[in-house]
Amino acid sequence: MALHVRGVLLPDDEVRDLWLVGDRVTFTPVSGAETVVDGGFVLPGLVDAHCHIGIARGGAPITSLDQARELAHIDRDAGVLAIRDAGSPYPYPELDEEPDLPRLARAGRHVAPPKRYLRDIGVEVDATEVAATVAAQARAGNGWVKLVGDWIDRGVGDLAPAWDADTLTAAVQAAHAAGVRAAVHTFSESAVEIMVRAGVDSVEHGTGLSLDLIDEMARRGTALIPTMINIATFGGIAEQARGKFPGYAEHMLALRDGFPEVVRAAYEAGVPIYVGTDAGGGIDHGLAAEEMLLLHEQAGMAPIDVLAAASWGARQWLGFPGLVEGGLADLTVYPEDPRRDLRVVRAPSRTILRGQVVR
Numbered sequence: 001m002a003l004h005v006r007g008v009l010l011p012d013d014e015v016r017d018l019w020l021v022g023d024r025v026t027f028t029p030v031s032g033a034e035t036v037v038d039g040g041f042v043l044p045g046l047v048d049a050h051c052h053i054g055i056a057r058g059g060a061p062i063t064s065l066d067q068a069r070e071l072a073h074i075d076r077d078a079g080v081l082a083i084r085d086a087g088s089p090y091p092y093p094e095l096d097e098e099p100d101l102p103r104l105a106r107a108g109r110h111v112a113p114p115k116r117y118l119r120d121i122g123v124e125v126d127a128t129e130v131a132a133t134v135a136a137q138a139r140a141g142n143g144w145v146k147l148v149g150d151w152i153d154r155g156v157g158d159l160a161p162a163w164d165a166d167t168l169t170a171a172v173q174a175a176h177a178a179g180v181r182a183a184v185h186t187f188s189e190s191a192v193e194i195m196v197r198a199g200v201d202s203v204e205h206g207t208g209l210s211l212d213l214i215d216e217m218a219r220r221g222t223a224l225i226p227t228m229i230n231i232a233t234f235g236g237i238a239e240q241a242r243g244k245f246p247g248y249a250e251h252m253l254a255l256r257d258g259f260p261e262v263v264r265a266a267y268e269a270g271v272p273i274y275v276g277t278d279a280g281g282g283i284d285h286g287l288a289a290e291e292m293l294l295l296h297e298q299a300g301m302a303p304i305d306v307l308a309a310a311s312w313g314a315r316q317w318l319g320f321p322g323l324v325e326g327g328l329a330d331l332t333v334y335p336e337d338p339r340r341d342l343r344v345v346r347a348p349s350r351t352i353l354r355g356q357v358v359r
């Protein structure tokens with residue numbers, strides 16, 4: 001049974017008719033199709049380009065595929081029809097083609113330094129093992145690896161790179177040699193500089209970015225996934241750490257306070273920015289709309305650019321074609337124009353995933 005959709009198609013900004021036949025989009029009329037959308041604003045399905053469906057609320061690894069499904073359904077029901085999982089301690093390749101789950105771009109486990117990163121989440125290895133571990137985790141994912149570029153070093157009392165610069169650079173090279181893209185977690189100024197110059201594909205968080213590095217990212221086309229929702233939690237992290245690590249606490253607060261300007265500068269420089277919530281562990285799933293609003297309100301991104309960052313732009317970046325002839329039959333519909341008032345993204349009026357009405 002084919003479905004028929006009519007509405008203002010974004011970003012084209014025209015009333016269009018399209019038909020969904022199985023999991024594909026066509027602009028050629030299909031007789032007998034059921035009309036499931038008539039009016040409103042139609043976008044290619046949203047993307048959460050940084051979240052974790054392998055990490056349960058509270059931070060422990062999930063222990064079953066059903067838990068991953070449950071978390072992915074929360075995102076789906078908020079209009080997110082594709083996810084990039086930025087590191088999972090629990091493998092779930094079985095879910096890649098599951099019909100009622102968002103499309104999945106997945107990293108394997110985080111590759112992290114010993115005894116520094118979140119407990120039980122990463123594969124923790126010293127410098128000599130990083131490149132081989134990256135190659136193994138490339139095989140565990142489906143197109144991405146996740147590197148932990150920095151974290152608190154309790155010996156130093158502050159953020160510090162996970163390994164030396166040569167090792168970090170070799171990690172990016174190992175990912176590319178394995179045919180996958182590399183995403184790096186960084187909060188600090190020092191690690192992000194190494195990783196951008198090493199040619200990493202995406203900077204996750206990126207609180208330590210300087211204007212020079214932002215220019216370098218724009219030149220290289222390196223993506224930034226700011227996860228502003230996550231950065232807003234730095235106050236709590238700082239207060240917990242203040243007793244033992246006052247320098248780290250102050251550093252985290254300064255990074256938090258400067259972050260809206262970092263994202264604004266990246267936006268103005270033309271760095272590709274995508275919406276990611278960092279859900280999993282400490283942050284709830286289903287908050288893509290809130291991240292979109294933060295990018296608009298705190299970093300000054302125009303609504304049309306926020307929509308690109310959450311929809312057609314992110315889909316293109318991840319290899320999930322949007323609402324073009326032969327594209328994938330995922331769409332999110334809003335009753336009003338989200339370009340005029342972005343808050344409408346909080347409540348899609350219709351979502352269709354793989355050619356099937358979800359709600």
Ligand SMILES: [Zn+2]
Nearest residue numbers: 050052086278
């Ligand atoms: Zn994350």
